[in-house]
Amino acid sequence: MTQSNLAIGLIGEKxxxxxxxxxxxxxxxxxxxxxRTEIDIxxxxxxxxxxxxxxxxxxxKMGMPYxxxxxxxxxxxxxxxxxxLLQTRKKGHKLSLDVVSILWDGANNRVESLQHFxxxxx
Numbered sequence: 001m002t003q004s005n006l007a008i009g010l011i012g013e014k015x016x017x018x019x020x021x022x023x024x025x026x027x028x029x030x031x032x033x034x035x036r037t038e039i040d041i042x043x044x045x046x047x048x049x050x051x052x053x054x055x056x057x058x059x060x061k062m063g064m065p066y067x068x069x070x071x072x073x074x075x076x077x078x079x080x081x082x083x084x085l086l087q088t089r090k091k092g093h094k095l096s097l098d099v100v101s102i103l104w105d106g107a108n109n110r111v112e113s114l115q116h117f118x119x120x121x122x
Contacts, residue, residue: 023045025050034084039080051096055068065103
C-alpha cells in the first residue's frame with residue numbers, strides 16, 4: 001500500500017467514525033487486528049455490535065468503494081469479528097457486518113458521497 005493510499009484510508013476511517021458517532025454509535029475499537037485481517041471500526045448502537053469495513057476512494061474509475069469488499073474479504077472479517085467477541089467476552093448482542101463507502105474529493109478536501117451499508121453478510 002502506498003503512502004498516499006494509507007493517508008486516504010486514514011482520512012476515510014476518521015470520517016466514518018465521525019459519521020457513526022453522529023448517528024448514535026459508540027466506537028468500541030479501531031483497527032482491531034487478528035492475523036493479517038483488520039476491522040477498521042467496531043461500534044455499538046443499542047444492543048447491536050457493528051463490525052465496520054471502511055473503503056475510501058478518490059474516484060470511481062475502479063468502481064465504487066464498497067465494490068472492493070469481495071466475498072473472501074467478508075469471510076476474513078467474520079473470522080476476525082468472532083475472535084474479537086471471544087477475546088472481549090461480549091455475549092448476548094446482535095451482530096452486523098457493515099461497510100462505509102466514501103468518495104473523497106481530495107482537491108477540495110470534502111466528501112463527495114458517504115454510504116453506510118448494514119448487515120452485508122445477511
